[in-house]
Structures are given as C-alpha cells and as structure tokens.
Amino acid sequence: xxxxxxxxxxxxxxxxxxxxxxxxxxxxxxxxxxxxxxxxxxxxxxxxxxxxxxxxxxxxxxxxxxxxxxxxxxxxxxxxxxxxxxxxxxxxxxxxxxxxxxxxxxxxxxxxxxxxxxxxxxxxxxxxxxxxxxxxxxxxxxxxxxxxxxxxxxxxx
Amino acid sequence: xxxxxxxxxxxxxxxxxxxxxxxxxxxxxxxxxxxxxxxxxxxxxxxxxxxxxxxxxxxxxxxxxxxxxxxxxxxxxxxxxx
Numbered sequence: 718x719x720x721x722x723x724x725x726x727x728x729x730x731x732x733x734x735x736x737x738x739x740x741x742x743x744x745x746x747x748x749x750x751x752x753x754x755x756x757x758x759x760x761x762x763x764x765x766x767x768x769x770x771x772x773x774x775x776x777x778x779x780x781x782x783x784x785x786x787x788x789x790x791x792x793x794x795x796x797x798x799x800x801x802x803x804x805x806x807x808x809x810x811x812x813x814x815x816x817x818x819x820x821x822x823x824x825x826x827x828x829x830x831x832x833x834x835x836x837x838x839x840x841x842x843x844x845x846x847x848x849x850x851x852x853x854x855x856x857x858x859x860x861x862x863x864x865x866x867x868x869x870x871x872x873x874x
Numbered sequence: 875x876x877x878x879x880x881x882x883x884x885x886x887x888x889x890x891x892x893x894x895x896x897x898x899x900x901x902x903x904x905x906x907x908x909x910x911x912x913x914x915x916x917x918x919x920x921x922x923x924x925x926x927x928x929x930x931x932x933x934x935x936x937x938x939x940x941x942x943x944x945x946x947x948x949x950x951x952x953x954x955x956x
Contacts, residue, residue: 838953
C-alpha cells in the first residue's frame with residue numbers, strides 16, 4: 718500500500734499523479750482520480766481570490782488519518798491526497814484525491830469517502846476575497862450530512 | 875511560557891492577543907481562555923463556541939488538559955477545506 722499525502726502551495730500535475738498510481742503495481746485494475754477547482758462564486762457572491770490557511774504538521778496528520786481510515790475500509794494499493802494552501806484564484810486546482818485498487822468499486826467508494834472526510838476533518842480554513850472584502854468560509858450542514866452514509870455501522874476516523 | 879496560535883476566523887479576533895502566555899501551576903486551555911476575557915472579550919466569545927477545538931503541541935487536546943512550559947496551544951475553529 719502506497720500512501721502519498723502532500724500539503725503544498727504549488728500546483729500539481731494530474732497526468733503525473735495518475736501515472737504514479739498506475740505504476741505502483743501490476744495488480745491494480747482501477748484508478749479513480751478527483752480534482753477540485755476553485756469556483757468563482759460562493760453563496761451567490763463573486764469571488765476574486767481564495768486563501769487556504771493550514772497548520773503545518775497538524776494538517777498533514779489530519780489528512781493522513783483520513784487516508785488510514787479509507788485503507789482500513791477498502792482493499793487499496795495506493796492513495797494520493799494533495800491539498801494546496803495559500804492564495805488561489807478561480808479555476809485553480811485546489812485538491813487532488815487519487816485511489817488505486819484491483820477493482821473499480823473500492824476505488825470509486827474510497828475516493829468519495831476521502832473527499833467527504835477531507836471536507837470535514839482536514840485542518841484547513843478557507844478565506845474568500847470578494848469586492849475588496851475578506852471573509853472566512855462557514856462550515857456547511859451539507860458537508861456534515863454527507864458523512865452520515867459512511868458512519869452507519871462503523872467508527873468514523 | 876506557552877505559545878498561543880489562533881486559526882481561521884479566530885485569528886481575526888486575536889489580532890491584538892498575546893503570542894506568548896506565562897505558564898503557571900495547573901494552567902489549562904480553558905484557564906488561558908478565561909484569562910484573555912478582560913482584554914479580548916470578542917475573542918473569548920468566539921472561543922466559547924462549542925465547535926472550537928484546542929490542540930497542545932499539534933495533538934487535539936481536552937480543554938482541561940494541563941499545559942507545560944514551552945508547549946504550543948492552538949485554538950481551531952470548524953474546518954472548511956476541500
């Protein structure tokens with residue numbers, strides 16, 4: 718099992734990340750990748766830029782914990798999570814999740830699980846700048862509700 | 875001394891809060907919060923929200939966990955990554 722968890726300000730290359738997962742071992746039959754982008758609007762307000770704050774060391778540990786939880790649930794060969802921090806602009810890539818497994822069901826489900834938990838458990842804080850005003854993004858009930866389908870009959874990370 | 879860190883929107887309320895705090899016998903995160911109340915009432919109001927967590931030396935901790943000299947105490951509001 719290969720685990721790659723990175724928090725960085727630089728952009729990442731989807732093709733490189735995909736190739737890295739494909740080349741882990743020959744028993745891999747499915748690679749699912751997800752890439753999140755910065756939207757240009759939030760709560761119907763136009764966004765000029767977005768800043769992600771993190772807590773060095775602890776943010777990586779929180780991401781690692783979510784990946785470990787996914788590894789315990791599905792038979793995975795590799796997981797990559799990259800989260801960008803710092804100043805970002807609309808359409809910038811912000812997050813990458815990639816999962817390699819023997820079969821597609823595990824890869825799809827694990828990638829979905831990772832994104833749901835990352836939204837609610839990764840130590841990251843978003844601030845948006847819109848028309849010269851800065852404001853911190855509030856948590857959403859929909860993100861919390863998304864977790865419920867994973868927590869029935871099991872222990873959350 | 876202990877080092878204080880405030881993340882996310884707590885950082886805005888903590889703009890004038892001290893970065894270091896003198897450690898004393900039996901000091902806990904909740905005692906630090908209470909001690910900030912006189913000079914930083916808005917910050918303490920934000921810290922009292924039930925979703926705010928604390929970490930000691932980058933590990934999630936209890937509000938009543940004792941603090942030791944040289945440690946790093948961080949106040950963490952609800953996260954919004956992804």
